[in-house]
Amino acid sequence: RAESLAALTTLAAGVAHEINNPLGSISIRIQLLEKIMRADRPDKTAMTMHLDVVKEEIERLKQIVVDFLFAVRPMDIRLMSENPGPIIEEIAELILPEAERSGIDVQLSIAKDLPRVLLDKRHIKQALLNLIQNAMAAMADGGTLTIKAENVSDEIRISIADTGTGIPEGLLTKIFEPYFTTKKSGTGLGLTITFKIIKEHSGDISLESKEGSGSIFTIHLPVPQQEKKSLPQWQDSAAIAGSQAEA
Ligand SMILES: Nc1ncnc2c1ncn2[C@@H]1O[C@H](COP(=O)(O)OP(=O)(O)O)[C@@H](O)[C@H]1O
Ligand SMILES: [Mg+2]
Structure with missing residues (x-):
């Protein structure tokens, strides 16, 4: 409860901050519009331009x-x-057309016989899509997007790797914060939401990045006990029987 309240306060503070810029911009454009309208022959081109900005800012709000x-x-x-x-x-199929248009080669490597995990399909898809969209945005001049899924001990690892801009070390702790963005029209909420989704799955996200060469975001999802691949009972006893025979 306390944690979610703190998160909400951070978000609310972020919203207040985010709203200020567009509001300020709208207010200035309206003043300019009023000034133009007082002229004998109002400059319609200038008016249209200011109105377009107002419309854009409203969309942003x-x-x-x-x-x-x-x-x-x-x-x-x-x-x-x-x-x-x-x-x-x-x-992967969903994003393929956009990747092709952007000169991005998509490599898919999904291990066969992945164990089942507990997940909410819709939310996991959203999380994957957020990471993939970020990866593609980091490769404006094309590159390679590698999507990998494997079972490592008691977890499933899904990694999204790009050969894009990478993330400066100083920003690594900032990027998951609500409203942190380096994009002109970014919301800065993609990673916040993705992190929240993965936490709801009792999972985790890890990250490796090198400025100038790319990033790897890895989702870790726990494999429920009963899904773990263990030797069938008879194989265990056969091995024991075998060793006894040798002794
Ligand atoms: N794969 C990536 N490569 C480089 N930078 C990234 C990557 N993923 C996220 N980032 C950085 O983290 C920031 C926050 O990402 P996100 O929360 O998805 O918001 P947004 O995409 O709206 O900016 C991005 O603006 C970008 O600077
Ligand atoms: Mg994003």
């Missing part, structure tokens, strides 16, 4: 509100036992 509502809404997570493979494939 709308987006801020939509994103805020999404971020504070309690997540309706419904965990089901699923094979993550097909879900990842589906997302």
Whole structure:
């Protein structure tokens, strides 16, 4: 409770801050419009230009509100036992056309026989999509997007690797903060939401990045005990029987 209240306060402070810029800009444009309208022959081209900016800023305000509502809404997570493979494939297919247009080569490597994990398909897709969109945005001049899924001991690791700009070391701790963005029209909420989704799955996100050569974001999802691959009972006893025979 305390944690979510603190998160909400951070978000609310972020919204207040985010709203200030567009509001200031709208207010200035309206003053300029009033000035033009007082002239004998109002300059219609200039008026259109100011109005366009006002419209743009209103769109931005709308987006801020939509994103805020999404971020504070309690997540309706419904965990089901699923094979993550097909879900990842589906997302990879979804982004393929855009990747092709941007000169990005997509490499998909999904281990066969991945164990089932508890997940909410819709939310995991959103998380993957957020990471992939960031990866593609980091490769404005093309590159390689590698999506990998493997089972390592008691977790599934899904990694999204890009050969893009990378993240400066000083920003590594900032990028998950709400509203942190380096993009002209970014919301800075993608990673915040992604992190929240993965935490709701009792998972984690790790990150490796090198400025100038790219980044790897890895989602770690726990494999439920009963899904762990253990030797079938008869194999264990066969091995014991064998060793006894040798002795
Ligand atoms: N794969 C990546 N490569 C380089 N920078 C990244 C990558 N993913 C995230 N970032 C940085 O983290 C910031 C925050 O990302 P995010 O929360 O998704 O918001 P947004 O995409 O709206 O900027 C981005 O603006 C960018 O600076
Ligand atoms: Mg993003």
